[in-house]
Amino acid sequence: MAHPKVVVIGAGIVGTSLADEITSRGWTDVTVLDRGPLFATGGSTSHAPGLVFQTNSSKTMTEFARYTTEKFLALDHPEGWAFNPVGGLEVATTPQRWRDLHRKAGWAQSWGIEGRLLEPAECAALHPLVDADRILGGFHTPTDGLAKALRAAAAQARLATARGARFRAHQEVLGIVQRGGRVAGVETADGIIEADIVVCAAGFWGAELAKRVGLVVPLVPMAHQYAKTGRIAALDGRNSALNEASLPILRHQDQDLYFREHRDRIGIGYYGHNPMPVDLSTLATASTEMPSMLAFTEEDFAPAWRESMELLPALGDSKVEEGFNGIFSFTPDGFSIMGEHRDLEGFWVAEAVWVTHSAGVAKATAEWIIDGAPQTDVHECDLYRFEDVARSDRFILETSSQAFVEVYDIIHPHQYRTALRGLRTSPFYPQQQQLGAYFFEGGGWERPAWYEANAELAQRLRDQGVPFPERDEWSGNFWSPISIAEARWTRERVAMYDMTPLTRYEIAGSGALELLQRLTTNNLDKSVGSVTYTLMLDENGGVRSDLTVARLAPERFQVGANGPLDFDWFSRHLPDDGSVTLRDITGGTCCIGVWGPAARDMVQPLCSDDLSHQGFKYFRALQTYLGAIPVTMMRVSYVGELGWEIYTTAEYGSALWDLLWTAGHAHEVIAAGRIAFNSLRIEKGYRGWGTDMTAEHLPAAAGLDFAVRMAKDDFVGKKALEQARPPAKILRSIVFDSPTAVVLGKEPVYVDGACAGYVTSAGYSATIGHSIAYAWLPAATVPGDAVEVEYLGTRYTAIVHTEPVVDPDMSRIRR
Structure with a gap:
């Protein structure tokens, strides 16, 4: 041949x-x-x-x-x-x-x-x-x-x-x-x-060359x-x-x-x-x-x-x-640019590559072209990782210039650019500003990290004896102890989280179910109103994304995704017969997560539908009204508490926030930010794609084989899973012994004195009073084993823990 x-x-x-x-x-x-x-x-x-x-x-x-x-x-x-x-x-x-x-x-x-x-x-x-x-x-x-x-x-x-x-x-x-x-x-x-295949590896000439085929290469x-x-x-x-x-x-x-x-x-x-x-x-x-x-x-x-x-x-x-x-x-983020033109099959780029990484990028590109997927995870370098705003000439110039200035700077993991901020905001942004939100940035979105309005709550909890461990200078940057209070209050009462930046697609049409079944690992052929957690794999069986899919009508699905790479993947697999439409609905919609023990007491009076546990079960979706506002409610909880993700279109967003905020006064509702959200999801053993697992990892190794249905018809990556060997390393939760131990991610983990893995993400648990982290460890490691994590030259002891660390019987969610 x-x-x-x-x-x-x-x-x-x-x-x-x-x-x-x-x-x-x-x-x-x-x-x-x-x-x-x-x-x-x-x-x-x-x-x-x-x-x-x-x-x-x-x-x-x-x-x-x-x-x-x-x-x-x-x-x-x-x-x-x-x-x-x-x-x-x-x-x-x-x-x-x-x-x-x-x-x-x-x-x-x-x-x-x-x-x-x-x-x-x-x-x-x-x-x-x-x-x-x-x-x-x-x-x-x-x-x-x-x-x-x-x-x-x-x-x-x-x-x-x-x-x-x-x-x-x-x-x-x-x-x-x-x-x-x-x-x-x-x-x-x-x-x-x-x-049959053209690869643009023209260096700094590459962006201009790519423009001739309608492709933006941001360099x-x-x-x-x-x-x-x-x-x-x-x-x-x-x-x-x-x-x-x-x-x-x-x-x-x-x-x-x-x-x-x-x-x-x-x-x-x-x-x-x-x-x-x-x-x-x-x-x-x-x-x-x-x-x-x-x-x-x-x-x-x-x-x-x-x-x-x-x-x-x-x-x-x-x-x-x-x-x-x-x-x-x-480039805007300092990484190389690799991948195939979505609208011109066979045209590839390998750009913004320094000598340091040249052979490695070439190897991964060759594997991608010939085998269908590289052996190394390349999501950080993927051509289509950028949001639309990041493809504009001004954004590319200003952020790439900042990347030049920061080549040798000391950059904190939570340090975000200062230029071109405020480009994407949820409808709740004015209310968040009034509450003193400190914003992180991601995908162009302003994302509240914590709210200064909760400083009084933090002091009240301190007075009640809740521990607020001090942090060292480095881990204390871009962080506030208020986040501990926000996490604690979510577990004790109720909090509102801005989930608008969560990427959302609508996949519809007579071929929608068939497409989703072929591209994902779980069974999505369920009743209208079902919500399913599932994975998308590459040809090697690696986890290229995780999704939450809600079936809102027989031929219409709302897909909670991780970003532009998912849109790219879906786009490449759309059938030619027009039986499936794909729309990014993120910007035209918004979402508030209402979670905590008092969530039902707060929301039920606003809704004529039954929001009880039996009336609205876990992992179900409901299209209804809160007051006069049309909403889609999904009974899912990334923080592991009773409650819902509540979606509406953008024009109702501000009114939805005010409606819920007013209803929550009697239940002492607070607004809570991303730091609290992160610590709560780690307590519950919920993985974050791109941080805890990537295409480098098979589902079983990442602890996600529960989302794989090998009995269903063929799906992308299934053959690789059938031939896979037992993983050498698996993702584990570890709990630190010292209440003051803090890590931020990517630190080495030692087993019996030898470096055996690394931390992916971590957060302080206000529930148990200790930091919890995910770490990739040898498969032989089991709960109860002792490990050490080195942070800035200090070794902290920790114990491998069963998952989830908090509420293992899931009773808090299923109230």
Whole structure:
């Protein structure tokens, strides 16, 4: 059988890696085109400084970097190494950075990267140019190092060529050929090259190229400074022309700097200048073969030179002899962009990829194209992860510029952007502001984290003896003890939660049920009024999303989803006969969660229908009225308490809030925020997709096999589940021994002294007075086992607990 014809646009480090990964899997009809020469094409690969630090807050990006280092280390090039594992060293000159290096050391442990925190003298012993008196310590990762990007590109191209791939220089792609909604080839000045699959790996040119086929690739080409010193006497005789470097690559993130050796000189990269977005129209007419290297702006580099000499005094005898402003791609969230065009089948992108992650991204993309799904979870990098607002030119520019500024900043997990806020608000936003809401942001939505109006309640509970443990400086950021009071009050009385940002789709038509049955794991062929928790899997059987599906009519379903990736997945699977319609109804609707022991007493007087336990059972939906307001009520509870999600259309939202708020006065209702919501759902053992489980995990491992009906007809991922082996790791709840122990997520977990897993999410339980966390642990771990979690250098003991930790018999929900 003939394999598809593949054309890759771009012969930089991503395009050459892709050619190697695709041809190594047996697809050998691959053509790689580039507008420049091979392999110094004039893009970012041509000037990349090659520093590869593997440790990242993202497990996915760390895996990409680790694969890249391992692959490059094994490459062969006649001129020498493609990867030099000199190690990496990050130093701290402030207490805040030293704390952050402890956090980074935890990530390394969690993701399986060898690393060690060092005292100042140990740092200076590793890198003698560092002034030990200037630093508080450092973090050393011995398997990091330098990538020789052009050699790595050429070496991978040679491997791909040996299997049949072709590389063609000076072939600017003028257009994409389409036939019947599929890609059919690319047009160059020399004619059309036919293709079944086209992958755009054109680097910072990629966004402009994608526009020609109606695709938004949210990236901004940004100039970044790199300079080289003159000869450094302290480096004389240390390195040869062959090895170039022997000292660890060095990051001084407190001053937005990084350093590497160039034999007897030092290269310095600087992120401290203002963002320099690049207008590609000014490059397109440039005559130089290296358009990605712009003129060096010395005035912008002056602070960098001063700080470099402070950290590395040996530079004082030298000066900057050459430099340039090199172009790299930045995205709104700092992640790469991968995936297939939804409206042009066969057109793929692999963009905004740095050398650090290049081979890993290429491997995942090749798996995705050939096998239907990558082995690594890529939801953070998916082309369609962005909401519509994030696809606007202004949003892309402003947020990508902020991403540039924050490259080396210390970013708290709950620290959100300050620009372009207030773009998406629920109808209750004015009432929330009046209650003193502190807002988090997600998907463009303003989401109340807690309400200052509940400070008095918090004090009242303190006076009654309810514990409010103090937090350390880091975990206390973007947090308030008021959230403890809000969670406690939800369990004791009643609270209102804004659930409007929960993504909602309407799937309707004669083929709606068939589509949902094929795409999800649970049985949705139930009576009108049923509500079902179910999963969507990928071809590997991994959990790509979890859904709550309400059947509101024989051919109409409301689907509670996780975001744009779900809309993309449904869209790709819609039948061609028009028997199914898909609508995102999130913005036109709103939702209030009313939960707590007093919820029925509060809501029943507003409704003529029977809201009793027998009259309105758990996991059922009811279309009714509250007062004069038409609503859809679903008896579900993500916080594990009696109550409902109450939906209406947006025009009734403000009136619905006021109606419920007034009715709740007699029951001491409060508004409660996301922090309380998170802690309550963790108490109840409810997973959060994208945090606790992803496509990397099978349902059984995530504790979600109850939502899989293997007896029903075929569904996506079923075959993979039938062939799956028992999981090596499973998701467990752990309860900390100390009432003051706090973790935030991604911390390493130790079993019998060895790192065996990592925390996904955590929250302080106001119900039991201890923090609870989810953690991926060895399958042999059972309830009652002792574990330790390392948080900023401190080990906290915890016990694996049965689930759910609170109300295991579900009596609170089924009142």
